[in-house]
Amino acid sequence: ADAEPEADAAESFADYQPSKLDYGPSHIEHVVESASLACVPPVDVTYKPHFPPELLSSGALSRVQLEAVVYALQQHERRLPSGSRAGFYVGDGTGVGKGREGAAVILENFLLGRKRAVWFTCNTDLAVDAKRDLRDIGAVDIPLLSLTSAGYGDLAESFDEGVLVVTYSVLVASSGGATRFDQLMKWLTPAFDGVLLFDEAHKAKGAAHGQPVGTSVVQLQASLPNARVMYLSATGATQVGDMSYMTRLGLWGTGTFFQNFKSFQSVLTSGSGSGSSGSMEMLAVQLKSSGAYLARSLGLRGVDFHMVQAKLTPAQQTLYDQSASLWVFIHQQFGQLSFLFRSGGMALNSAQSKFFQQLLLSFKVPEIERQVRRALRAGKCAVIGLQSTGEAADKAAQARSEAAGSSSQASLVSPAREAVEGLLAALSKQAAAAGGGAAPASFNAFRDEVIEKLDKLDLPPSALDALIDYFGAEHVAEMTGRSKRMLKASGGSGYVLCSRAERGTPASRINLAERKRFQSGEKLIAILSDAGATGVSLHADKNEANQRRRVHIVPELGWSASKVVQQFGRTHRTNQLLPPEYVLLTCEAAGEALTGSAVARKLEGLGALTKGDKMAGRGETGGLGTNLETKAGGQALSSVIAELRQNKWRQEGGAALEQGKLVLDDGVHDLVINSGTVKQFLNRLQLVSLTSQLEVLKAFVSKIKKEDTATAQQLAATTVTVKSEEVVFSNAQNAAESVTVREIECDHSCDWKDALAQAGDQSGFRGFWCPRGDRDTRNVFLVLPIDQHRGRLCLPRKRWGPTHWLADIAQKCAKYSLTTPQHTEGMKRVWECNLATARRDGTHLEKFALLNGSVFTIWPNLREAFDPRFNPDDRSTWHLGGDQMYHRRGGRAAPTFEPNVRIQLLTTSEGEKLGGIRMSLFKPLKHAPRARWSEHCNRKNADPGLMRTLAQSGLGAESIICRKHACLEPSHSDVDKLRKSLEKDTRRARS
Numbered sequence: 004a005d006a007e008p009e010a011d012a013a014e015s016f017a018d019y020q021p022s023k024l025d026y027g028p029s030h031i032e033h034v035v036e037s038a039s040l041a042c043v044p045p046v047d048v049t050y051k052p053h054f055p056p057e058l059l060s061s062g063a064l065s066r067v068q069l070e071a072v073v074y075a076l077q078q079h080e081r082r083l084p085s086g087s088r089a090g091f092y093v094g095d096g097t098g099v100g101k102g103r104e105g106a107a108v109i110l111e112n113f114l115l116g117r118k119r120a121v122w123f124t125c126n127t128d129l130a131v132d133a134k135r136d137l138r139d140i141g142a143v144d145i146p147l148l149s150l151t152s153a154g155y156g157d158l159a160e161s162f163d164e165g166v167l168v169v170t171y172s173v174l175v176a177s178s179g180g181a182t183r184f185d186q187l188m189k190w191l192t193p194a195f196d197g198v199l200l201f202d203e204a205h206k207a208k209g210a211a212h213g214q215p216v217g218t219s220v221v222q223l224q225a226s227l228p229n230a231r232v233m234y235l236s237a238t239g240a241t242q243v244g245d246m247s248y249m250t251r252l253g254l255w256g257t258g259t260f261f262q263n264f265k266s267f268q269s270v271l272t273s274g275s276g277s278g279s280s281g282s283m284e285m286l287a288v289q290l291k292s293s294g295a296y297l298a299r300s301l302g303l304r305g306v307d308f309h310m311v312q313a314k315l316t317p318a319q320q321t322l323y324d325q326s327a328s329l330w331v332f333i334h335q336q337f338g339q340l341s342f343l344f345r346s347g348g349m350a351l352n353s354a355q356s357k358f359f360q361q362l363l364l365s366f367k368v369p370e371i372e373r374q375v376r377r378a379l380r381a382g383k384c385a386v387i388g389l390q391s392t393g394e395a396a397d398k399a400a401q402a403r404s405e406a407a408g409s410s411s412q413a414s415l416v417s418p419a420r421e422a423v424e425g426l427l428a429a430l431s432k433q434a435a436a437a438g439g440g441a442a443p444a445s446f447n448a449f450r451d452e453v454i455e456k457l458d459k460l461d462l463p464p465s466a467l468d469a470l471i472d473y474f475g476a477e478h479v480a481e482m483t484g485r486s487k488r489m490l491k492a493s494g495g496s497g498y499v500l501c502s503r504a505e506r507g508t509p510a511s512r513i514n515l516a517e518r519k520r521f522q523s524g525e526k527l528i529a530i531l532s533d534a535g536a537t538g539v540s541l542h543a544d545k546n547e548a549n550q551r552r553r554v555h556i557v558p559e560l561g562w563s564a565s566k567v568v569q570q571f572g573r574t575h576r577t578n579q580l581l582p583p584e585y586v587l588l589t590c591e592a593a594g595e596a597l598t599g600s601a602v603a604r605k606l607e608g609l610g611a612l613t614k615g616d617k618m619a620g621r622g623e624t625g626g627l628g629t630n631l632e633t634k635a636g637g638q639a640l641s642s643v644i645a646e647l648r649q650n651k652w653r654q655e656g657g658a659a660l661e662q663g664k665l666v667l668d669d670g671v672h673d674l675v676i677n678s679g680t681v682k683q684f685l686n687r688l689q690l691v692s693l694t695s696q697l698e699v700l701k702a703f704v705s706k707i708k709k710e711d712t713a714t715a716q717q718l719a720a721t722t723v724t725v726k727s728e729e730v731v732f733s734n735a736q737n738a739a740e741s742v743t744v745r746e747i748e749c750d751h752s753c754d755w756k757d758a759l760a761q762a763g764d765q766s767g768f769r770g771f772w773c774p775r776g777d778r779d780t781r782n783v784f785l786v787l788p789i790d791q792h793r794g795r796l797c798l799p800r801k802r803w804g805p806t807h808w809l810a811d812i813a814q815k816c817a818k819y820s821l822t823t824p825q826h827t828e829g830m831k832r833v834w835e836c837n838l839a840t841a842r843r844d845g846t847h848l849e850k851f852a853l854l855n856g857s858v859f860t861i862w863p864n865l866r867e868a869f870d871p872r873f874n875p876d877d878r879s880t881w882h883l884g885g886d887q888m889y890h891r892r893g894g895r896a897a898p899t900f901e902p903n904v905r906i907q908l909l910t911t912s913e914g915e916k917l918g919g920i921r922m923s924l925f926k927p928l929k930h931a932p933r934a935r936w937s938e939h940c941n942r943k944n945a946d947p948g949l950m951r952t953l954a955q956s957g958l959g960a961e962s963i964i965c966r967k968h969a970c971l972e973p974s975h976s977d978v979d980k981l982r983k984s985l986e987k988d989t990r991r992a993r994s
Contacts, residue, residue, distance in 0.1 A: 017041040019299050020066075023048045024073060027059060027066035032577050033302035034067050034099065039288055042908050042918030043855075045070075046294035050077035053114050054107070055141070063140045064107055068100045071297050072107040078294055079231040083251070084258020087224075088196075090232035090251025092204075092290065096300030097572020098542070101235040102136040105200045108233055109166060110142045112198050117231075118164040119191065120198040123171060123220075125206050127151050128515050128539070130168040133202075137166070155181040158190040171206045174223075175215040184219055188226060196229040201248075204234040208245035211264065220248045237300075237572065243271045243286075252295050254286075259740070260860040270862045285858050285906065285920060292856060293740075301575055305582035313370040313590045315693070322460065323592075324692040326362060326419075329456050330355055331690050333423075334674060336449045340434075352686060354426035359592075359689045360559070361393070361419040365463035367558045367588050372473055374586055375528060378554035383584070384527040386541055386555045388570045392532050393465030394485035396421035401500040411497035415464030415472060415489055423457055465489075466558070467530060474528055480521035482514045482539060483532035514539075524549035531573060542576040542583065552581040558588040591697050592689070636681045643703045644684075647676045675699075720749035720849070721802055722912045732861050732985055740857040744978060745917065746924065747909070752847035753802035755834045758785050761797060768794055768809050771819040771830055783819070783833055786812060799834055800841035852978045853907060855919035861981075864988065868922070868981035869904075875975055875983035922981070926973040 016035040023045050050073050058064065064072065075091035083089050095101050109120045122133050130149045137145055146165030150158075150173050158167070169187065176183045191197075201207065201220065210217025224232055232251040246254075247264045255261035261270065271286070290296035315323070337351055375385040396418040404412055427450050434442040442450075463469070468489045471479050476490060481503070489498045504510040518539060521529045527549075529541060543550050553574040574583040675691070678684035684703075688696050727746045734740035753761075762770055768788045785797035788809065796804035821827045841847040858865060867873040907921035975983065 016300070016302070018302070021045075021070040024066060024070045027064060027069040028062045030065035030067040030099075030577070032098075032579070033304045034299050035302040036299050037287075038908055039906060039918055040291055040298060042916040043288050043291045044916075045074070045291065045297070046077075048073055048077070050074075050080065052076060052111050054111065058141055061141070064103060065100070067299060068104050068107070071095065071101075071104045072111070074294060074297060075104070075108050075233050076111055083253045083256070085228075085256045087228040087251060088231060089253060089295065090224075090234065090249070092234040092236075092249060092252060092296045094237060094287075094296060094298030095235075096237045096298075098301045098576030099299055100577050101237075102132055102202070103140055105202060105233060105235055106133070106136040106140050106142060108231070109137070109198050109200065110140060110145070112231065113142070113145055117197040119195065120166045120200065121187070121191070122166050122168045122200045123174065123202060123204075124168060125203040126170055127511065129202070131515060132540075133166070133168055150183065150187070155179075155183070155186055158186065162190075171216045171220075174219050184223070187223075191227060191230075193226065194229065195227050197231060199223065199227065199230045199232045200235065201233065202235045204236040204248070205238050205245070207248040211244050211247035211268070217248050221250055224250050243268050252290060253293075254290075254859070258734075260734070267859070270859065285904070288855070288906075288918060289857055289859060301577070303582075306575060307582075307584040309584070309586045311370065311374070311586055311588050313367045313588050315366055315590060319366050320693050322462075323362065323366075325460055326358070326462075327690050327692055329423075329453070329460065330358070331674075332456065333426075333453060334690065336452075340446060340449060350426060350429050354422045355689065356686060358419045358422040361391070361417075361422065361465075362462070363590055363592055364389075364391075364466045364559050365417075365419065365469070366590060368463070368466050368469050368473075370588055371466070371470060371556055371558055374554065374556050374588075375474070379527060382551060383554050384521075384524075384549060384551040385529070386553050386574055386583075387470065387528070387530045388555065388557050388573070389467055389483075389530065389532050390559050391418070392467050392483050392485045393418040393421075394483075394487065396465065397468070397487065397489050397500055399425070411492050411499045412489065413497050415468045415498055417462040418465050419462045420457060420460075423453065427453060467532075470530060478526055478528055480517040480526040480529040482517050482529060485532075486510050522547040522549050524551075527551070531570070533570075539573050540576055541573045542579040543574075543581045544576075545578050545580050550580045553583040554586060555583050556586045556588065591700075592693065639703055640678070640681050640684055643699065644676050644678065646702075720751050720909075721753070722750040723909050724748045724750075725911060725915075725917075726850075731982060732856075734857070734860060740860050742854065742856040742858060742861055744922070744981075745853045745855070745919075746978075747851055747853055747917075749849040749909075750847060751801045751803065751849060752838060752841060753797055753799055754838060755831050757802070758797060758799075758834060759831075761785060761787060765821065768812070768818075771821065772812060772816045773819065775815060775817050783830070783837070799838035800847040850924050851907075852922040852924055853909075853917055853919035854922055854981075855917075858920060861985065864981060864984040865920070867984040868977045873980060873984070875980055875987070922977045924976050924978055926976045926979070928971040929974040931972050 017038050019034045019036040019041070020029075052069075052073060059069075071093050075093070078089050078091040081089040093101050093104055095104070105122070109122070112118075112120065124130065124133065127149060130147075130151075134147050137143070137147065146162070147168060148158075148162050148165060149168045151170060153162070155178055167187075167190070169183075173183050174187070207217040207220040210221050224230065234249060234251075247268075250256070250264075253259060255264050255267040261267040287296065287298065291298075333351070333355075371387060375387070378385045393416065396416050399421055400412060400416040431442055431446070431450065434446040437443075464472075467481075467483070471481065471488065472491070476488075481488070485503070487500050487502050490501045491497075492499050502510060503513050505513065505516070508516050517526070517529075518541065520526045521541060522544065531539070531541075541553065543553055555571070555574045557570065571585065674687050675684065678687055688699060691699065724747070725745050726748050729744050730741055731744050732740075732742040762785055765771075768786050770786060771783055772786050773783050784804070786794045786809075787797060788794045789806065792809060793806055794809050794812065795806050798804050819826070819830060821830060838847075854865070905921045906918065908916075908918045910916050
């Protein structure tokens with residue numbers, strides 16, 4: 004059986020140096036770009052900035068950073084077909100220096116007389132970073148004001164010029180009928196042509212769903228058509244729907260092929276909501292080729308990744324199994340009482356996920372403590388990244404204690420317990436509403452029994468509280484979004500909820516104070532949460548006192564890919580003395596697989612949209628996670644559920660084992676087999692006892708075959724030549740929109756000298772092989788082992804052949820032994836004879852086309868080109884109404900065809916890097932029309948019934964019935980169909 008090696012996320016990147024900008028010092032850190040984007044040459048540099056010479060020579064801006072600045076300024080000189088000024092998107096990874104790039108764009112405009120700018124950011128702490136970035140490039144004279152500190156009056160009276168720092172939350176704030184949005188618009192005026200800098204722009208991604216921040220960002224851009232818009236975000240979008248705020252990229256609107264964002268999203272996703280990887284990868288490629296986008300990242304040289312599995316103790320395993328039994332009981336009783344709940348199912352699943360997520364995180368606390376102690380003993384410092392703080396659980400527990408007349412807690416609060424109690428409170432309200440004001444007795448009995456079972460569980464406390472309690476608040480720099488935390492009472496008995504504010508330091512600035520203590524070395528342990536992590540720099544900065552190597556411990560992933568990338572970027576940044584060491588803590592449980600799969604899937608979407616390569620998102624995080632929510636995952640789920648339905652895993656007669664494997668008991672068996680999706684399956688698998696769930700999980704993962712042609716593939720060939728290049732589409736209304744087709748020819752042949760060099764010492768499996776019983780034939784090939792299980796084949800006609808399992812090769816083939824010159828000479832003759840035959844027949848050549856440019860403006864045409872139902876010669880198969888392909892037969896619309904887009908990367912023999920959508924040049928044979936049937940055509944007198952039967956069975960009537968080649972003629976290749984589709988639409992537009 005063939006098996007393709009799994010793509011390595013780290014191989015998705017190429018070393019990066021600006022190719023069109025020839026001034027500025029080199030970047031002090033190693034910078035990379037995704038392999039897909041590296042195949043796209045940037046546009047020519049035409050803009051010359053007006054920076055003072057000392058700024059260009061000081062090293063404050065590297066050449067990599069200057070490139071983004073110049074391209075942004077250059078893009079701002081363009082107008083979109085709608086009349087609005089074109090914007091620029093910097094998708095550089097965390098730590099490259101997006102802040103300095105944005106500050107430099109503001110400085111350039113300030114020097115040219117545009118002396119008002121707005122810097123949007125996600126929290127007030129980052130206003131300090133904005134001021135630092137301006138200072139670092141020498142723009143110390145530009146005034147800066149945080150809108151948070153200003154009243155709702157006329158800003159121009161006290162702040163006539165400078166940079167206004169606005170958080171996204173302040174943008175949508177209001178007071179007494181006055182709004183910050185109106186205040187900002189009055190200060191800017193409708194004629195404003197300065198800079199709107201959207202830092203951490205992903206905060207506006209909810210625009211498509213009507214969320215206030217996103218809606219305000221879109222409205223602001225629409226109200227200020229002359230503004231110079233710049234988006235800064237390493238995580239701008241994980242799915243197409245997140246891009247709706249990027250209105251200045253010119254992808255939709257007046258003068259484009261998409262009237263609005265909805266139509267743009269529809270074409271890319273065809274209703275899937277997220278978009279195929281291939282189409283999203285091409286979107287990033289198109290943006291770079293049009294000069295609207297750059298995305299570089301810090302390389303991972305010197306960065307160490309360690310996957311550490313937290314071994315659960317017997318007590319923890321027992322606690323997990325008891326917790327699983329509790330939730331099985333809740334599910335069973337919930338089903339019987341479901342008539343009382345309007346929408347309890349979603350709350351039930353959410354509470355269950357939260358419970359097990361917090362439980363598993365708490366189980367990792369001893370391992371976190373061990374990793375921190377090890378780091379400190381080694382002269383390093385520790386950064387612990389959490390996604391949650393448990394503050395809500397602390398406040399709820401404190402409120403109950405105060406209601407009972409106590410001001411303290413006997414022990415730290417368990418957020419896992421609070422998840423159950425929160426669910427019961429929500430269900431109690433619904434049950435009371437259904438019972439006319441009072442919950443029925445049946446619900447009260449259910450609730451009391453759940454509380455009784457809950458009391459018997461010794462659930463662990465919040466991981467954050469436990470870590471601070473263990474190391475001491477005086478040693479931990481906490482940078483989270485919570486305002487209060489649990490600390491030991493002064494008398495030493497119990498815990499009280501205390502404010503994080505300190506004397507002289509309000510709660511709003513406590514994170515800045517804690518960051519300063521960590522960076523100065525006063526504290527050597529830092530704990531970050533999602534709310535406190537965005538934009539924060541905690542790397543071993545050469546300008547800070549604490550230059551110890553950072554050991555960044557990641558015990559939980561959460562559900563957001565962008566938050567994971569932001570988390571990793573806190574300790575890996577430019578100007579670091581030592582790169583960080585990442586420790587990813589996992590444990591074998593379905594909950595970990597669930598969050599890991601969700602994050603991996605979103606990382607792939609993030610990489611596809613922002614790096615042009617879905618593996619690049621995982622590459623930035625050390626290849627984190629495996630996406631189980633794929634087509635292969637769905638097939639594996641069907642197989643596992645089929646086995647479960649056949650009772651292969653059911654516990655019968657009290658037996659704990661069946662065929663050496665732990666099995667499911669009746670209480671959870673039916674829940675698992677009724678899982679409709681991989682996510683639901685993994686969620687319900689949490690209810691299985693820990694040991695049994697691992698067996699089912701292993702069986703599920705083992706069935707997944709990693710076959711994904713949507714991943715950008717790097718072509719390997721002996722020679723690669725561009726045979727022709729043709730512009731098949733150009734938009735007369737927008738010169739930036741054009742599509743190019745290049746015809747590529749690849750020579751895959753491998754001569755004897757090359758084969759012998761690759762064979763090396765021919766030890767083990769490495770060497771020349773032939774099928775058993777076939778040693779006198781010419782079916783010889785070279786096996787090159789990849790690892791202990793797989794090997795790649797090399798043939799005379801194909802140097803980079805398929806991958807096979809070595810065990811299969813050993814079973815079916817025999818190895819040649821080249822122990823004497825005669826053996827070697829004989830093998831040489833066979834190899835060269837096969838090579839000559841391949842070159843005579845042309846089987847060593849591969850020909851295809853690469854499509855590149857503004858491919859999304861012609862996406863409906865591309866669908867037609869790939870759709871086997873589309874025949875340019877048959878008008879009944881032409882698409883009508885845009886996204887639907889109609890057939891006249893029956894007058895019904897067939898489902899929209901979604902092409903399996905494959906992104907091909909290659910380097911020509913001249914060293915030019917190319918990339919694009921791969922299209923076939925092959926022209927399959929079809930039967931000629933009746934008018935050109937020959938006299939000897941067997942189809943002429945064929946039985947119509949037989950013809951229909953053959954056609955319906957897919958056997959191909961024309962190839963079976965008609966034996967005369969004269970009756971067959973070449974049809975259209977995919978490239979031909981694309982040309983015909985474009986011609987058809989052009990004629991229709993003219994008419």
